[in-house]
Amino acid sequence: MNKYLWNQWSIVSVITLLCAFCLYLPAYAGADEDLISAVENNKTHRVKNLLEEGASPDVRDLHGETALMLAARNKNLEMGRLLLEAGANPNLQNKYGETATMLASYYGQLDLIKRLYAKGAKIDHDGWNPLIYAASKGYKQIVEFLLDYGARINATTDNGTTALMMAARGNHYDTVDLLLKHGADVSVRNEADGTALAWAQKRGHTDIVQLLTHKRQD
Incomplete structure (x- = not known):
């Protein structure tokens, strides 16, 4: 292969890889956005499906709230359980320094607090x-x-x-x-x-x- 053809092939390969990467990212970005929407609207079954499809359990909304924090605000124990079982980090903070455990405490969610604690949530800081x-x-x-x-x-x-x-x-x-x-x-x-x-x-x-x-x- 001469130098010209090699350069052309290299450029095409790079462009192909970049296109594939760009197509890959929106798929997961879309899943994460869908997860936030499903949590906000208490669509537990939809959340389960999205997590199984690879959506991040630690995804945040536009205000910096994690899905787990939203579940605590919505008083949705089952949603919180699903997110924790999918590996959600209970110690992440929002821009005010609040954790999911703090929000669960504010909204009176004792059962969720117990689950958070069992998954390593800090209850004293x-x-x-x-x-x-x-x-x-x-x-x-x-x-x-x-x-x-x-x-x-x-x-x-x-x-x-x-x-x-x-x-x-x-x-x-x-x-x-x-x-x-x-x-x-x-x-x-x-x-x-x-x-x-x-x-x-x-x-x-x-x-x-x-x-x-x-x-x-x-």
């Missing part, structure tokens, strides 16, 4: 965390589960907020009581010098004020 999210909504069972499995009861956010403060702020008496029984520190102050008691007083949560006052006097 610095900053906003699952415990603080659960306490802010008063999900007593979730708070208890997280504490039983190692969440630090007095962990704080970057501005010094604790789970106790958030429970008191939200007027969640039973959750405040549970946190106190597990050793929550009523004396912790945030960066604005606020305490759980101060937040309860400010919002007029009388029963919680009495509970915290009694604990502080012990």
Whole structure:
């Protein structure tokens, strides 16, 4: 083969490979986009099929939310199970630093949290965390589960907020009581010098004020 023909053959080969590669990528990009759409619309069977076809279980939507995070927001346990079994990483974060476990805690999904934990999800970390999210909504069972499995009861956010403060702020008496029984520190102050008691007083949560006052006097 002369030099000219060799060069022509090489160019054609490169172009052919590039075309094949370009055709390959959209196929998977389309599957990933379809997966996000299926998760958003709670089409569990469609998600199962797309995962079997090779869609990534860690695909993100345009806002940086993973499919697993969307399942948690939608309170779809079966969807979460499918994604986890397909290898979804439970510790990925969105642009706000939230994980699927944090969102499951905020939306009251205890069974999903248990599945996430079984797949290696972190339930205790610095900053906003699952415990603080659960306490802010008063999900007593979730708070208890997280504490039983190692969440630090007095962990704080970057501005010094604790789970106790958030429970008191939200007027969640039973959750405040549970946190106190597990050793929550009523004396912790945030960066604005606020305490759980101060937040309860400010919002007029009388029963919680009495509970915290009694604990502080012990």
